[in-house]
Structure formats: C-alpha cells, structure tokens
Amino acid sequence: MLVSDLIDNVLRRLNEASTSSPVRWSRTEVRYHLEEALMEYVLVTGDGVVSVDLEINSSDNIYALPDGISMPMAVRDGDRYLLKYSVEDLDNMHDWESDTATSPRQTIWCPIGLSHLLIYPRANGSKTVTIEGLASYQTVTEGSQIPARNEMLTALEDFVVNRCMFKEGGAELAQSQPLYNRWIQAAQHLAGKNIIRAYPAWQVTPEAAVSRFALREAAMGERKP
Amino acid sequence: MTTVASLCAKIAYDLHENPSSFPVSSSYWTTDEVISYINYAEADFSRRTGISKGVASLVVSTMLVDLPDDAVNVERASFNGRRLRRASSWDLERQDANWRSRVGRPKLYKEDRLTPGYMQLDVTPSSQGVCSIIYDSMPQAHTALTDSLSIPDPWLPYIAWEVISLALAKDGDHQDVERSQYAHQRYLFGVAIARRAIIGSEAIPYPVSDNA
Numbered sequence: 001m002l003v004s005d006l007i008d009n010v011l012r013r014l015n016e017a018s019t020s021s022p023v024r025w026s027r028t029e030v031r032y033h034l035e036e037a038l039m040e041y042v043l044v045t046g047d048g049v050v051s052v053d054l055e056i057n058s059s060d061n062i063y064a065l066p067d068g069i070s071m072p073m074a075v076r077d078g079d080r081y082l083l084k085y086s087v088e089d090l091d092n093m094h095d096w097e098s099d100t101a102t103s104p105r106q107t108i109w110c111p112i113g114l115s116h117l118l119i120y121p122r123a124n125g126s127k128t129v130t131i132e133g134l135a136s137y138q139t140v141t142e143g144s145q146i147p148a149r150n151e152m153l154t155a156l157e158d159f160v161v162n163r164c165m166f167k168e169g170g171a172e173l174a175q176s177q178p179l180y181n182r183w184i185q186a187a188q189h190l191a192g193k194n195i196i197r198a199y200p201a202w203q204v205t206p207e208a209a210v211s212r213f214a215l216r217e218a219a220m221g222e223r224k225p
Numbered sequence: 226m227t228t229v230a231s232l233c234a235k236i237a238y239d240l241h242e243n244p245s246s247f248p249v250s251s252s253y254w255t256t257d258e259v260i261s262y263i264n265y266a267e268a269d270f271s272r273r274t275g276i277s278k279g280v281a282s283l284v285v286s287t288m289l290v291d292l293p294d295d296a297v298n299v300e301r302a303s304f305n306g307r308r309l310r311r312a313s314s315w316d317l318e319r320q321d322a323n324w325r326s327r328v329g330r331p332k333l334y335k336e337d338r339l340t341p342g343y344m345q346l347d348v349t350p351s352s353q354g355v356c357s358i359i360y361d362s363m364p365q366a367h368t369a370l371t372d373s374l375s376i377p378d379p380w381l382p383y384i385a386w387e388v389i390s391l392a393l394a395k396d397g398d399h400q401d402v403e404r405s406q407y408a409h410q411r412y413l414f415g416v417a418i419a420r421r422a423i424i425g426s427e428a429i430p431y432p433v434s435d436n437a
Contacts (some may be wrong), residue, residue: 029238036382043379045417062280062359070379071422087301087359091308097357098306113278113357114377114422125386137378167239169404 069133155186227375266387277360383415
C-alpha cells in the first residue's frame with residue numbers, strides 16, 4: 001500500500017469531504033502522524049531490523065552506534081555472530097581495556113546504553129563489522145510504499161486516526177481511544193510472534209545448538225534434566 | 226539529526242498553530258518558552274531512561290576527579306586501563322581511616338559525600354594517569370531553533386508529546402489539562418519502551434552450552 005492511499009483512508013475516516021484538499025487536517029500533518037506510527041511500530045514490535053556496517057580499528061574498543069540503527073541487537077564479523085555480554089561480565093572475564101593485543105577475529109560485543117557499543121578484542125587493522133538492529137527513524141513520502149507488514153496496515157491506520165483526533169480533544173479524543181487500543185493489541189500480537197520467530201536467537205552458543213530448554217518443553221513443563 | 230525548528234513544525238499542528246511560523250509568530254507561546262519545553266523534555270527523557278551514554282578519558286593527578294559537565298552517573302571507571310571498583314565513603318573509612326593521605330595506584334572510586342560533578346579515587350595517584358569513564362549523559366540545552374536535537378530521532382515523537390503536554394498545561398485561554406495529561410501519558414509510554422530497550426540489552430549468561 002502506498003502512503004498516499006493510507007492518508008486517503010484516514011482522511012475519509014475523519015469525515016473530510018475531500019481527500020485532496022482536506023479542511024481540518026492537512027495531508028502533511030497526517031503523513032507526520034504516519035511516520036510517528038511507523039516509529040512506534042518498530043520500537044514495540046521489533047520489526048524492521050536492518051544491518052549497518054561499522055568501521056573498527058586496532059586502537060579502540062568502544063564505538064558510537066552508527067546512524068540508521070536505534071537499538072543494536074547483534075554484531076556480525078563476516079558471517080559469524082559475536083557473543084553478547086554486558087560490560088560488567090566482560091570486566092569480570094577479561095582485562096579488556098589494557099589488553100591492546102589485536103586479533104583478526106572479534107568474539108564479544110557489549111551494548112553501552114543505546115548510543116555506544118564495545119567490541120573485543122581489538123581488530124588487527126581497519127575492518128568492517130556488521131551491526132544488526134532496529135531501524136532508526138525514517139521519513140516517508142506520499143508515493144512510497146509503507147514500510148510495514150501488510151497485516152499491520154489497518155492497525156497503523158487506527159493509530160493515525162486516533163493521533164489526528166488528539167487535536168480535537170475532549171469527547172472526540174476520548175471516543176477515538178478504542179482505535180489506539182486496537183493498535184496496541186495488534187502491535188503486542190506481532191511482538192509476541194516476533195519473539196517466537198526469533199527463538200532461540202538469544203541462546204546462540206559456539207556450537208549453535210538449540211537450547212534443551214526449548215520453548216515448547218518449558219511451556220509444557222517437560223523440561224529435560 | 227532533526228532540528229529544534231522541524232520538531233516545532235510538527236508540534237504546531239497539535240497546538241492549532243501555523244507550522245511554517247511556529248513558535249516565532251505564536252501569540253500564546255514564545256520561542257524561548259518552546260525551546261525551554263524541548264530542553265525540559267530531552268533532559269527528563271535522558272534522566273528517566275539512561276539511553277545516552279558518554280565516554281571520556283580524563284587526565285588525573287589528584288584524588289578528586291572533575292567529571293564532564295554532561296555526566297550524571299558514572300557507570301564504569303578505570304585508571305590507566307585497570308578497572309576501578311565502586312565503593313562508598315563508609316567502605317573506605319572502614320578499610321583505612323587514613324585513606325585520604327595514601328598514595329599509590331587507585332583501585333576504587335566513590336561518588337558519595339562529594340560536590341555533584343566529582344568522583345573521588347581511593348588514593349592519590351603516584352603519577353599522573355588517565356581515568357576513563359562510561360557515564361549517563363545529559364543532553365546540552367538548546368538556545369536556537371537551528372540547533373540539532375540531542376535525543377536520537379526514533380524517540381522524538383515522545384519528546385514532542387511531553388512538549389505538547391507542557392504547552393497545554395500552561396495557564397491561560399489555551400490551557401487544556403485533559404489533553405496535557407493525555408500527552409504526558411503518551412510520553413511515559415515512550416519512556417517505558419526506551420527502558421525496556423535498555424533492560425533488553427542486558428547480556429545473557431554466557432554461553433550456556435546445552436551439549437555440555
């Protein structure tokens with residue numbers, strides 16, 4: 001679906017007589033609200049994971065998160081994933097800061113807030129690693145496709161209609177609240193699906209073996225010894 | 226990065242203002258006032274979520290370490306590449322009542338019983354060294370509409386909600402407490418998402434091999 005189509009739908013639901021020359025809302029305003037919906041969509045559902053390259057070198061461990069990513073989820077060196085630690089854990093295992101030795105293989109990464117990340121050990125020269133994470137803010141134009149799953153388009157429309165009604169305030173805002181609730185329910189549903197889809201991503205081991213504490217077994221109380 | 230002016234243009238719609246000239250031509254809110262709302266929202270969001278971290282290397286030769294102006298809370302410190310453990314004044318007093326006169330290689334640091342903006346090492350360094358810190362960072366206050374916003378773009382809708390909340394809470398003909406409270410709730414929802422993102426970034430216990 002094109003952005004312009006969704007804007008038309010929203011304006012009709014807002015009882016604008018003309019979608020091309022609306023009176024109470026402008027098309028730009030509705031598009032801004034759609035961009036807000038898309039940002040919340042990514043942050044709540046975990047959809048929209050992108051890969052961005054990061055240049056690392058032999059003299060640093062800590063790097064600012066590259067543009068285009070709002071939250072790092074994994075780091076790859078070529079095709080191989082690095083293990084994710086906290087800085088605290090890494091401190092307890094390695095004297096990483098005074099360890100100036102370099103290596104062609106990076107094995108560990110740690111998030112530092114949502115603004116930096118740490119990579120260990122240092123690279124043996126300038127090289128590129130790949131950061132996977134939630135896509136950062138993106139603007140849309142009327143002629144672009146909506147960057148979301150098809151099944152979420154109606155929920156996004158609900159979000160935007162409710163968002164537009166904020167300007168009206170009072171009873172009209174209150175009456176549009178069920179639309180926002182529908183959006184939240186759809187987003188939660190998709191977030192749950194995405195967790196299942198990703199399983200057992202957070203259990204990546206050097207052997208890449210599936211956890212014996214598998215989700216189904218745990219849910220059924222059949223955890224094996 | 227988004228500028229203060231472009232965020233104002235988006236906020237203008239919700240305040241029934243002209244987006245092409247808000248806040249300059251507004252009769253209800255002044256430019257300085259709206260910028261102060263944005264500063265408030267960014268500072269509050271940073272304080273509540275801790276998403277923005279700073280990294281600094283400070284040259285140190287005394288016990289007292291002057292922290293960067295934007296530092297709120299030291300998360301990790303090291304001296305010449307060796308990690309410093311966090312301690313309190315009580316710890317240091319119990320360990321050695323004369324700790325303030327000791328000279329050597331620092332192993333601990335503390336932040337209590339000090340003027341805000343400083344941390345203190347457990348000994349005076351025997352020679353000048355580099356203290357590296359990772360800390361929670363507060364955004365710099367903006368003064369002009371052309372300034373770039375400090376909070377990363379994905380979180381700006383929530384900054385906008387808090388600015389709208391503050392604007393609508395102002396006493397006067399345009400006051401709308403109900404919408405102000407609603408906007409604040411939407412802001413808090415963004416805070417909750419950001420906090421979840423931080424907590425979700427905690428590492429898993431490493432690496433549990435299921436075949437072991």
